[in-house]
Amino acid sequence: MNWNDIRYFLAVARRGGLTGASQDLGASPSTVARRIETLEAALRTRLFERRPDGYGLTEVGHAMIEKAMAIEAAMVDLQDGFGERDGRVSGTVRIVTVETLAHHLLIPSLPRLQEACPDLSLGVVVNAMSFSRLPQRETDIGLRLCRPEQGNFLVRRIGTIAFGLYGSKAYVAGHPIVEDRLPIAGHRLITWGDSLSFLALPRALRSWTESGIATLMVDSMQAQVLAIKAGNGLGVLPCILADGEGQLSRIKPELCRQEEAIWLVVHEAVRHMKRVRVVSDFIETIVRQHQPALAGLAP
Helix, strand or coil: CCHHHHHHHHHHHHHCCHHHHHHHHCCCHHHHHHHHHHHHHHHCCCCEEEECCEEEECHHHHHHHHHHHHHHHHHHHHHHHHHHHHCCCCEEEEEEECHHHHHHHHHHHHHHHHHHCCCEEEEEEECCCCHHHCCHHHCCEEEECCCCCCCCEEEEEEEEEEEEEEEEHHHHHHCCCCCCCCCEECCEEEEECHHHCCCHHHHHHHHHEECCEEEEEECCHHHHHHHHHCCCCEEEEEHHHHCCCCCEEEECCCCCEEEEEEEEEEECCCCCCHHHHHHHHHHHHHHHHCHHHHCCCCC
16 A cells, blocks of 8 residues: 555545546546555455445545545645745645635635635535535535534634624515514514524524514525515525625614624644645635624625
8 A cells, every 4th residue: 555545545535436536636537446446455445335426435434534634644744844945835625614605705815815826726615514514525624604513623713704684675665674672573584494594594583583474485595685685575694795785775783783703624634734724824814804894894
């Protein structure tokens, strides 16, 4: 067994199949399959279940992930020790985050990082699931609104994000909100599907409103924005997203405001890699720079 075998194992584990792994490795799918078979023969065990939709880790494969990533980290540290002399940062970093932070913070800011590190390859996974429940192959860094409750991670609180209650200007004009205290009663409400019930947004809606009629349920942030703009009722949105929408009105901001922490989460096994450190520092910088907008305080 050699280091290249570990590289091939990690690439397939992260991508869940031969095609994605071959793209990352610059090798043909048949070569990747052959290297995996060689590694399994050397270890005398199956690391992957071959499925119609790709390669899934066996129990032994799952147990091997952390050790393989530790080997990878050691090799990258060795390479970085010499490569840092010319200042280059290269390789692939995969980031998982939620829809709002991906679309309104992270992706618009990435050109700055790509200009500074042209040899760096980035992947962004948009997923509301808790970071610790995501498949290992998908992520190196998490930008999350929920702190992991288990797992071997480096976790830092790097900012906050605020949510508010919004309605379309047309809806508010036709259904005036006269309450000067909570809860606000008697309005049509746009709620969230069960898959997102653990988020702060549905909890905030329940605490701010009463005796409302849940006329529509959606399961994505974009659908929530479109539903509120269309006049379907009141809903909760992140301020960084909604405050820039000219068709929306923010309802009672002095009463209806909730703030949640933003967590930077990095797997312990990769946190020493130069490329992971660079991307982590960049994410922390852009969160701090956009904190007024994230907190709903920007003009």
